[in-house]
Amino acid sequence: MLMRNKHYNSKKEKRFNLEKELKHAFDTPPPARKEQFINRLDYPRASRFEFISSQIGYIRKRVWICSLVLFMITLICLYSTKASVSLIWVVSSAFPFISLLSISEIAKSTTYNMEELEMSCKYNLLEVSLIRLGILGLANLALLIGIMLLLTCKTDFGLDFGFIRLGLYLLTPYLLNCYGTLFVINRLQSRETMYFCGAVTTFVSALNILLATQVDEIYTEKYRICWDIAFIILVIFCVKELVKLFKKMEELQWNSSLTA
Amino acid sequence: MELVIDRLTKQFKNKIAVDRISLTLHEGVYGLLGPNGSGKTTLMRMICGVLKPTSGEVKFNGIDVSREEFRDALGYLPQDFGYYPEFTAYDFLLYLASLKGINKSRAKEKATELLELVSLSDVAKKKIRTFSGGMKQRLGIAQALLNNPKLLVLDEPTAGLDPKERVRFRNLISRLGKDRIVLLSTHIVSDVEYIASVILMMKNGQIIHKGRLEEIIDVIEGKVFECSVDSRTAEHLIANYPIINIREESDKTFLRLVADKTPCETAVAVPAVLEDLYMYYFNKEVKKCE
Amino acid sequence: MSLNLQDQYDKIYKYCYFKVKNKEIAEDLTQETFLKYFNRKPRINRGKNLAYLYTIAKNLCIDFYRERGRSDALYVHDDKVQLQSSNSDEVSKFEINYAVRQAVSMLPVDLQELLLLRYANELGINEIANIMNISRFSVYRKLNKALDLLKTVLREEGF
Numbered sequence: 001m002l003m004r005n006k007h008y009n010s011k012k013e014k015r016f017n018l019e020k021e022l023k024h025a026f027d028t029p030p031p032a033r034k035e036q037f038i039n040r041l042d043y044p045r046a047s048r049f050e051f052i053s054s055q056i057g058y059i060r061k062r063v064w065i066c067s068l069v070l071f072m073i074t075l076i077c078l079y080s081t082k083a084s085v086s087l088i089w090v091v092s093s094a095f096p097f098i099s100l101l102s103i104s105e106i107a108k109s110t111t112y113n114m115e116e117l118e119m120s121c122k123y124n125l126l127e128v129s130l131i132r133l134g135i136l137g138l139a140n141l142a143l144l145i146g147i148m149l150l151l152t153c154k155t156d157f158g159l160d161f162g163f164i165r166l167g168l169y170l171l172t173p174y175l176l177n178c179y180g181t182l183f184v185i186n187r188l189q190s191r192e193t194m195y196f197c198g199a200v201t202t203f204v205s206a207l208n209i210l211l212a213t214q215v216d217e218i219y220t221e222k223y224r225i226c227w228d229i230a231f232i233i234l235v236i237f238c239v240k241e242l243v244k245l246f247k248k249m250e251e252l253q254w255n256s257s258l259t260a
Numbered sequence: 261m262e263l264v265i266d267r268l269t270k271q272f273k274n275k276i277a278v279d280r281i282s283l284t285l286h287e288g289v290y291g292l293l294g295p296n297g298s299g300k301t302t303l304m305r306m307i308c309g310v311l312k313p314t315s316g317e318v319k320f321n322g323i324d325v326s327r328e329e330f331r332d333a334l335g336y337l338p339q340d341f342g343y344y345p346e347f348t349a350y351d352f353l354l355y356l357a358s359l360k361g362i363n364k365s366r367a368k369e370k371a372t373e374l375l376e377l378v379s380l381s382d383v384a385k386k387k388i389r390t391f392s393g394g395m396k397q398r399l400g401i402a403q404a405l406l407n408n409p410k411l412l413v414l415d416e417p418t419a420g421l422d423p424k425e426r427v428r429f430r431n432l433i434s435r436l437g438k439d440r441i442v443l444l445s446t447h448i449v450s451d452v453e454y455i456a457s458v459i460l461m462m463k464n465g466q467i468i469h470k471g472r473l474e475e476i477i478d479v480i481e482g483k484v485f486e487c488s489v490d491s492r493t494a495e496h497l498i499a500n501y502p503i504i505n506i507r508e509e510s511d512k513t514f515l516r517l518v519a520d521k522t523p524c525e526t527a528v529a530v531p532a533v534l535e536d537l538y539m540y541y542f543n544k545e546v547k548k549c550e
Numbered sequence: 551m552s553l554n555l556q557d558q559y560d561k562i563y564k565y566c567y568f569k570v571k572n573k574e575i576a577e578d579l580t581q582e583t584f585l586k587y588f589n590r591k592p593r594i595n596r597g598k599n600l601a602y603l604y605t606i607a608k609n610l611c612i613d614f615y616r617e618r619g620r621s622d623a624l625y626v627h628d629d630k631v632q633l634q635s636s637n638s639d640e641v642s643k644f645e646i647n648y649a650v651r652q653a654v655s656m657l658p659v660d661l662q663e664l665l666l667l668r669y670a671n672e673l674g675i676n677e678i679a680n681i682m683n684i685s686r687f688s689v690y691r692k693l694n695k696a697l698d699l700l701k702t703v704l705r706e707e708g709f
Contacts, residue, residue, distance in 0.1 A: 018700065021650040022669035028567045031577050034559050039439040041408060041555075041584070046363040054358045113342025117403070120308045120336040121359035122328055128359065251312045252305060365599070366588065373555060 055131050063101045067143045078154045089212030092170045093205045096177035100201040102136040103181045126249045173208040175234035182241035268316035277302040279465035289437035291456030292445035295542045299465040300445040308336045335409030337400045339416050343388045350384045360407040374402040393420035414444040430455045449535045480532045487527035488512040504539040561671045569611040583607040601680035653703040661696040
């Protein structure tokens with residue numbers, strides 16, 4: 001029972017603090033097995049499919065934007081100017097930049113020193129990189145086919161070269177760039193790697209433009225064999241460099257800083 | 261719960277970084293203590309599957325280190341790590357959570373919870389590139405806990421943390437060690453002294469000492485002496501005994517050293533601490549005495 | 551809208567304890583609630599996570615009653631919470647708390663539940679409406695009714 005002289009004050013306080021009191025009106029003795037339960041809680045896993053789709057989200061937007069831009073430009077050129085053979089080398093000179101963006105995405109973990117962390121995860125570095133390769137490979141292929149369809153439908157190229165040949169002309173500089181950038185990435189481990197790759201891409205692009213403009217009839221029967229051989233060689237070399245890259249992702253590469 | 265390391269070896273060219281180490285670990289906190297170059301990081305990398313051993317095996321509850329289930333139960337904080345340029349702390353945790361196979365809604369909950377745990381809630385949406393070393397380190401600790409790992413491997417986790425953060429970290433690790441295996445490596449003796457239940461001392465790729473703090477200190481208990489002597493005696497002592505601490509005072513030199521018997525008249529035996537053992541083993545000027 | 555596990559565990563425990571009045575069983579039900587929550591298959595709207603969590607708890611408590619029956623003889627009531635206090639400030643706090651608890655326990659059970667969800671567990675009106683399966687308006691009405699009843703009772707006690 002409260003003391004008389006505190007009565008008046010307490011009355012006011014009580015009404016004000018009813019809500020505060022209610023906060024503690026249901027207090028219980030603390031749960032006994034909380035820490036143990038929380039520590040041992042097995043979280044629900046995401047399925048592989050969910051993981052793959054989440055990885056799509058982690059591919060930087062610039063890859064999609066540039067692909068779209070290239071496609072749009074091709075579309076615009078086809079409709080606005082008279083399509084000529086020059087469109088081929090224009091597009092095929094832009095394609096290496098898509099390759100640069102794609103390869104830099106695939107090698108992202110190495111460039112930003114996330115390798116070690118990613119290697120220790122459930123879906124490790126190798127898996128993540130393979131998935132990126134798959135997604136970007138498909139995306140690039142879709143872009144290529146899209147552009148080829150545009151070109152063959154809207155022009156006479158289909159009659160002149162055939163679908164396959166056109167693909168070859170567009171793909172070869174792209175492959176050359178893939179090889180060049182992979183070559184750099186596999187041998188150079190520094191912050192400047194991406195700048196070197198940028199330089200390689202610019203070189204490939206310029207080389208392509210040069211060849212196409214300086215060498216007459218570059219897209220005719222005269223040089224057909226050259227294109228075929230170049231293509232086959234580049235495919236082989238690209239695959240070799242890709243395999244090399246992925247082998248490196250299985251474990252941390254030894255260098256002098258590793259003996260700690 | 262059991263982590264079995266069986267004759268684990270790593271050889272680089274002609275240097276053996278880890279030399280046939282065999283260990284069995286159970287629940288609790290294990291402190292791996294040793295100087296730089298002793299092979300601690302190499303050992304930890306092999307335990308995490310980041311480095312392939314030259315020979316030997318690592319198994320957690322019978323699951324080999326190369327399998328996905330092993331990594332599922334693993335949380336790892338490397339000595340150094342990067343981040344994707346535009347990531348915020350929150351993004352970083354969500355990304356790693358997705359790599360650890362945690363579904364999106366749970367990942368968001370866990371990320372928020374962990375950021376709170378390491379006191380990074382107020383910078384959760386800030387870019388990592390604005391972070392200080394200590395903040396990045398705390399973020400690293402947070403990511404290691406995302407999948408509630410049964411095996412937690414932390415390489416130099418207290419590097420860059422200020423004393424207050426260190427204390428918080430120690431408390432966190434003590435709590436975590438109750439239900440899981442925690443292996444942390446450091447060259448800071450005080451970290452290990454307070455939280456590890458078992459101490460592993462590593463030198464030149466081998467575990468030279470293993471046991472509870474009291475057990476391993478026993479080796480030099482009664483052999484640690486302190487004295488204040490003149491400079492001539494000091495020189496003599498320095499030349500003949502492993503010195504743990506030297507302090508120049510006005511006219512005398514204060515020495516703390518290890519000796520089997522009393523090294524000089526004025527020497528007093530003092531209780532040994534882990535630091536003494538560390539210096540005794542890892543002091544390069546160790547000379548054979550007696 | 552994320553669940554702080556540490557926090558929510560305590561709150562769900564409080565809720566289950568309110569329903570079953572037994573420490574062990576309340577904790578069992580709490581843990582089962584979380585297990586069910588984390589293993590749920592269909593994606594629930596973000597905003598409704600908390601309500602869903604409580605709904606699971608509520609249903610588990612109902613199932614418990616159904617299985618065990620409402621007979622007191624079948625499970626053990628815990629003793630009332632004992633508060634030890636030594637100085638007069640704490641004594642009066644204890645008395646206030648005790649009086650409020652007593653007053654609350656005299657209310658109809660559904661009103662008690664509302665008070666727990668709103669004031670002890672700090673849920674929003676929307677969430678409470680979802681959990682109790684009544685309209686927002688009902689929630690407000692019942693809360694006010696509960697508060698009025700409490701004030702009346704407490705006034706009579708001299709508070």
